[in-house]
Amino acid sequence: xxxxxxxxxxxxxxxxxxxxxxxxxxxxxxxxxxxxxxxxxxxxxxxxxxxxxxxxxxxxxxxxxxxxxxxxxxxxxxxxxxxxxxxxxxxxxxxxxxxxxxxxxxxxxxxxxxxxxxxxxxxxxxxxxxxxxxxxxxxxxxxxxxxxxxxxxxxxxxxxxxxxxxxxxxxxxxxxxxxxxxxxxxxxxxxxxxxxxxxxxxxxxxxxxxxxxxxxxxxxxxxxxxxxxxxxxxxxxxxxxxxxxxxxxxxxxxxxxxxxxxxxxxxxxxxxxxxxxxxxxxxxxxxxxxxxxxxxxxxxxxxxxxxxxxxxxxxxxxxxxxxxxxxxxx
Amino acid sequence: xxxxxxxxxxxxxxxxxxxxxxxxxxxxxxxxxxxxxxxxxxxxxxxxxxxxxxxxxxxxxxxxxxxxxxxxxxxxxxxxxxxxxxxxxxxxxxxxxxxxxxxxxxxxxxxxxxxxxxxxxxxxxxxxxxxxxxxxxxxxxxxxxxxxxxxxxxxxxxxxxxxxxxxxxxxxxxxxxxxxxxxxxxxxxxxxxxxxxxxxxxxxxxxxxxxxxxxxxxxxxxxxxxxxxxxxxxxxxxxxxxxxxxxxxxxxxxxxxxxxxxxxxxxxxxxxxxxxxxxxxxxxxxxxxxxxxxxxxxxxxxxxxxxxxxxxxxxxxxxxxxxxxxxxxxx
Numbered sequence: 104x105x106x107x108x109x110x111x112x113x114x115x116x117x118x119x120x121x122x123x124x125x126x127x128x129x130x131x132x133x134x135x136x137x138x139x140x141x142x143x144x145x146x147x148x149x150x151x152x153x154x155x156x157x158x159x160x161x162x163x164x165x166x167x168x169x170x171x172x173x174x175x176x177x178x179x180x181x182x183x184x185x186x187x188x189x190x191x192x193x194x195x196x197x198x199x200x201x202x203x204x205x206x207x208x209x210x211x212x213x214x215x216x217x218x219x220x221x222x223x224x225x226x227x228x229x230x231x232x233x234x235x236x237x238x239x240x241x242x243x244x245x246x247x248x249x250x251x252x253x254x255x256x257x258x259x260x261x262x263x264x265x266x267x268x269x270x271x272x273x274x275x276x277x278x279x280x281x282x283x284x285x286x287x288x289x290x291x292x293x294x295x296x297x298x299x300x301x302x303x304x305x306x307x308x309x310x311x312x313x314x315x316x317x318x319x320x321x322x323x324x325x326x327x328x329x330x331x332x333x334x335x336x337x338x339x340x341x342x343x344x345x346x347x348x349x350x351x352x353x354x355x356x357x358x359x360x361x362x363x364x365x366x367x368x369x370x371x372x373x374x375x376x377x378x379x380x381x382x383x384x385x386x387x388x389x390x391x392x393x394x395x396x397x398x399x400x401x402x403x404x405x406x407x408x409x410x411x412x413x414x415x416x417x418x419x420x421x422x423x424x425x426x427x428x429x430x431x432x433x
Numbered sequence: 434x435x436x437x438x439x440x441x442x443x444x445x446x447x448x449x450x451x452x453x454x455x456x457x458x459x460x461x462x463x464x465x466x467x468x469x470x471x472x473x474x475x476x477x478x479x480x481x482x483x484x485x486x487x488x489x490x491x492x493x494x495x496x497x498x499x500x501x502x503x504x505x506x507x508x509x510x511x512x513x514x515x516x517x518x519x520x521x522x523x524x525x526x527x528x529x530x531x532x533x534x535x536x537x538x539x540x541x542x543x544x545x546x547x548x549x550x551x552x553x554x555x556x557x558x559x560x561x562x563x564x565x566x567x568x569x570x571x572x573x574x575x576x577x578x579x580x581x582x583x584x585x586x587x588x589x590x591x592x593x594x595x596x597x598x599x600x601x602x603x604x605x606x607x608x609x610x611x612x613x614x615x616x617x618x619x620x621x622x623x624x625x626x627x628x629x630x631x632x633x634x635x636x637x638x639x640x641x642x643x644x645x646x647x648x649x650x651x652x653x654x655x656x657x658x659x660x661x662x663x664x665x666x667x668x669x670x671x672x673x674x675x676x677x678x679x680x681x682x683x684x685x686x687x688x689x690x691x692x693x694x695x696x697x698x699x700x701x702x703x704x705x706x707x708x709x710x711x712x713x714x715x716x717x718x719x720x721x722x723x724x725x726x727x728x729x730x731x732x733x734x735x736x737x738x739x740x741x742x743x744x745x746x747x748x749x750x751x752x753x754x755x756x757x758x759x760x761x762x763x764x
Contacts (some may be wrong), residue, residue, distance in 0.1 A: 108616040155560070186602055186636035190714070236628060239635050239714040242597040265717035266709035272592055279595050280550045365603065365620035365749065371551060371595055376622040402622065408751045 106339055107417040108247050112323040115337045117308035120315065122151035124303060125194050125233065125255070131156035132397035134294045138164055143298050145170040150310055155194050158208055171310050174312075177233065178202055178223065183242070190238040191216055193251070194289075197228020197316045200381070216247075219308035224250040228316050234258040236267040242276035245284070252320055253285040256412050259300025259327055260291035266302075271368075278398045278415055279370045285414040301328045322414040329409030331360040332359035335401060337416065341402070349395040350418060354400075358387045359411065362403045369396040382428055392418070434695045435735055435742070436762045442662035443691045447671060450480040450661045450671065453544070453654075454587065455557050455611070455645035461486035466652040467493050467537075473751040475535045479653045480666055485540040485557040489564045493537055498650020538668050541588065543564075543575045553594035557645075558583030560672045576604055585609070585675040587643055591626040593617040600708075601640070608676070612642035612755050613684055615656030616649060624657075625753070627711075627745070634758055635713045641757045642743075644682035656683045665669045678757045685752030691744065697734045698742055702754070704729055705746040710738040725749070 109309050127133030128140050133277040135143065135156055144152045145167040153173035154161045166172045175196040182189050187368065200386030203222045207214040214222075231253040232245060245254060254274055262268025274286050305324040307314050318324065325332050357365060361384035365377045373396045377388045384406065390399070400415040437444060457463030458470050465473065467484060474482045482489040539562060544555030554572035554756065565582075571574045579586040588601060588610045592763035601610060610630055618624020633640050644657030659682050663674040674680060687703040702708060702725030709719045716739045722728040727749060733742065736739045744756040 186599060236631070237714055238631065239634070241599045241632060243599065263719060265715065266707075266711055266719040267631075267714065267717070270628065272626070275549075275623075276595060276597060368622055371553070371593055371623070372621060373622040374623075376619055378619065388634075404751070408747065 105419050106337060106353070107419050109416050110321040111335060112304075112306035112318075112325065112414075113332070115306045115318075115323050117306050119304045119306055119311060120150040121302055121304055122149055122153070122315075123290045123292065123298075123301075124153040124173070124175075124196065124231070124271035124287055124319075125258070125291045126152060126154050127156055127177075127291070127293045128154055128161060130154070130159050132162045132293060135292075136143075137161050140292065141166050141170055141172065141205065143295060147299050149302070151305075151315060153196055158205070160198060167178040171312065171315065173312065174198070175227075175313075176202070178219060180219050182216050186241070187239065189240050189244055191219070191248075192221055192238060192288070193219070193230050193248075194233050194255075195227035195230045196319070197221055197312070198226055199228070200226045203227050209334070215353045220249060229253075231255060233289075234261045234267070234291065235270040237261040237265070240270075240273060241357065242273040242401060244271055245277045246280060246282060247400050251284065251409050252322075253287050255289050255291075256286035256326060257288035257301040257410070260288065260292045260297045261298070263297060271412075275368060278400070280398065281415060283415070285322045285324075286326060286412055288328055288412065290404070294417050299326055301326065303327075304332075308422040311375045324342075324354050325411060325413045327409075328412035329407065330362060330403045330405045332401070332403060332413060333360075334358040335413055350392050352391045354389050355392065355399060355416070357401045357403070357413075359385075361386060363406050364404045366402040366404075368400050368402055369398060374399070434762055435693055435698065435739075435759055436695065437693050438762065440678050441691060441693070441759075442674070442681065443688075445662045445679060447662050447664045447674075450666060451478060451712035452481040452483070452661055452671065453479055453646055453648070454483050454540070454559060454643055454658050454659060454675075455485050455589065455614070455647045456482055456654075457486055457542075457647070458484055458491055458650045460489060460491040460662050461542075462649060464564050467491055470654075471535065471537050472649070473651055473654050479658065480534060481536040481671060483538040483557075483559050485542040485559075486564035489541050490539050490561060491634045493712070496502060499506070500622070502503075519733065534666050536666050536668065536671070540583075541579075543569060543579065543750075544589070545570065545572065545575065547572075550595055552596055552598070552600065555594060557587045557589055559585040559587075559675065560668050572604070580606060580608075585674045587611055587645075589631040589645075590614040590617045590623070590647065591701050592623040593621065596629065598629045598636065600627055601633045602636045602638050607638065607640055609641035609643050611645050611647075613644035613657040613753065614647045614680060615645070615684075616653045619653050619656070627755075631711060631713075634743070638757070639741075639760065641678050642682055642755050644684055644686040644753075644755065644764075657682065659683075660688075664698065681754060681756045683752075683754035685750060686746050686748045686754040688744065688746065688754050688756055691756060695735075697732050698731045698744070698759065699730065700744050700746070700756070701730045703748065704762065706751075708744065708746045710742055711745055712742045717742070
C-alpha cells in the first residue's frame with residue numbers, strides 16, 4: 104500500500120474561506136431575495152456563497168462587500184427501479200453554458216438522468232449530488248453519478264425538515280467500492296432559519312471565482328456543522344518505495360476543536376474510532392496505517408453532536424495485498 | 434390511515450425487560466466466559482442476554498465442564514453452574530422485571546463474505562437450539578435456515594458489512610436489522626445503520642430495528658439494548674414479543690409512551706436533545722429542544738402519504754433510541 108499523492112488543504116498555501124454552496128432564493132422556492140440571502144450570510148462572516156436555485160440561474164447583482172458569489176443552479180430528475188423512485192438533485196457551479204434547454208423540464212417531465220449528467224459535465228465546472236438520504240438514494244446509485252466531484256454528506260434543510268440530513272453511509276459505500284468522491288456540508292437554504300447549519304472551509308490563496316472553483320475541484324476543503332479541524336498530516340514512513348505494505352506504519356494525525364469522538368473511517372473493519380471518556384474531550388488523534396486501507400477520512404463530533412468531515416485520502420493497492428487482520432471480523 | 438393495531442408495545446400491560454440480543458463469549462471470539470458475560474449484563478441491570486457465538490450455540494457450561502444442554506431446557510433448580518442457578522432461580526413463574534431475575538437465551542451468529550465490493554452477510558438467530566451442519570453457502574441459505582429455526586432473526590451491522598438498503602430489501606421476509614451495533618461503533622465508527630433501515634422501509638419492506646452490543650469483551654457491554662414488553666421472563670415470552678415488534682431499542686434514552694390515533698402519533702421520552710418522526714422521504718419531522726433541559730414529548734400529525742413512521746430520539750450525550758415503525762392500516 105502507498106498513499107496516493109493528494110491535495111491536503113491543511114498543507115496548502117493561502118487561508119480558509121467559509122462558504123455555503125447550496126442556497127435557494129425567491130428566484131425559485133426560497134424565502135429570501137438573492138440580495139437578502141447574500142446579506143444574511145455575510146452577516147455571519149461567510150466569505151463566499153453559491154446561489155443555486157432550481158433550474159434557474161439568478162441574475163448577477165452587487166454582493167455585500169467581502170462576499171464572493173457563485174451563480175449556480177440545481178437541476179433535478181428521477182430514476183426508478185422495482186424498489187421505487189429516486190430524486191436526483193445535482194447542484195452545479197461554474198456554469199459555462201445552459202444545462203439542457205428549459206423545455207427539458209416542461210409539463211412535469213424531467214430529462215433522462217444520463218442526458219442531464221452529460222449536459223452538466225459539459226457545462227459545469229463543479230457539480231455535487233444533493234442530499235442522498237432525502238433523495239432515497241441507494242448506495243449503488245452514486246456509483247453511476249459519473250463526473251460528480253462531491254456528495255452532500257450534510258444537508259441542513261433536509262435535517263431541519265425531516266431529520267434526513269446526514270448521508271455518511273452512502274459516501275463510505277462508494278469509497279469502499281473504489282470511487283473517489285469528496286463531500287460537502289451545505290445549508291440547502293430555503294428559509295432564514297436554515298442559514299448557518301453546515302458549511303465548507305475552503306483553502307485558497309485568494310477570493311476569486313476561478314481560484315475557489317479550482318480549490319473545490321481539488322478537494323481543498325473540509326466540511327463542518329460546527330467543529331474546526333486545525334490540521335491533518337500524513338507522516339509517510341514508507342521505507343522502500345514499491346514494496347508491498349510500504350505505507351504500513353505511516354501515521355495520519357488530526358488536530359481539532361474539542362471533540363467527543365474522532366473517527367478515522369475506512370473500509371469495513373479498517374479504521375478506528377476514538378471516543379472521549381465521560382467528562383473529557385479530545386483535541387487530537389493519530390491513526391497508524393495497517394496496510395489494508397484503500398481510503399481514509401476523518402470525522403469529528405463535538406459534545407453538542409455537531410460534526411466535521413475531511414475529504415478522503417486514498418491508498419493504492421500493493422501488488423500482493425495482505426490479508427486484513429480483521430478478515431473473520433464480527 | 435394509521436391505527437394502533439395492537440402491536441404497539443406501549444399499549445401492552447406487561448413488564449419491560451432489558452435485553453442484549455447479540456453477544457459473544459469465549460466459546461467463539463469473545464474474551465469472557467459465558468458465565469462472566471451473563472454476570473456482566475446482569476450487573477448492568479439487564480434482564481436477559483442472548484449468546485450469539487459464531488457458528489455455534491453456546492450454553493452455560495457446568496463449571497469446568499463442557500456445555501451440554503440449552504439453558505432453557507433445564508429446570509431452574511437443576512443448572513450445572515451454581516451461580517447461574519442463583520441468577521435464574523424461579524424465573525419462569527414470576528412477573529417480568531422482578532429484581533434479580535435473569536435469563537440466558539440461546540442464539541447463534543452465522544455469516545459469510547462476498548467480494549467486490551466486500552460485503553459481509555451476518556445474521557443472528559435468537560432462541561435457537563442447534564448448531565447447523567455446514568453447507569449454508571449463500572446469504573439466502575443462511576437467512577432461510579435461521580428463519581426456519583428461530584422465530585426472531587436479525588441482519589447484523591449493515592454499515593460495517595457494507596450492505597446497502599437494496600441488499601437488505603432483496604432478502605425475502607427479513608424481520609429486523611441492527612440499527613445500532615456498539616462493537617462496530619467503538620471499533621471503527623460504523624455502528625449506526627439508520628440510512629439502510631430507512632431505505633428498506635421506503636422500499637415497502639416491513640423491517641424492525643434492534644440495538645445490540647455485539648460484545649466481545651467488557652468494553653463493549655451495555656452500549657445498546659432492546660426494551661421488550663413481555664408477559665414474563667421466559668424465552669418463549671421474550672421471543673414472542675420480539676417477533677411481533679413488542680419492543681423498542683436504545684443506547685440511552687427511554688421511550689416512555691407512544692400513542693397514535695388516525696390523526697397523529699405522540700411520544701413521551703426521557704429528556705432529549707431532539708425527537709424525530711422519520712417517515713418515507715419528504716415526510717416526517719424533527720423537533721429540537723429549545724434549551725439544555727431538553728424535550729420529553731412530541732406530536733406528529735400524519736399528512737396522508739406516509740408509508741411508515743418511526744420515532745427516534747437523541748439525548749444530551751448524543752445517544753439514540755428508536756421505536757419500531759408504525760404502518761398505515763390496509764385499505
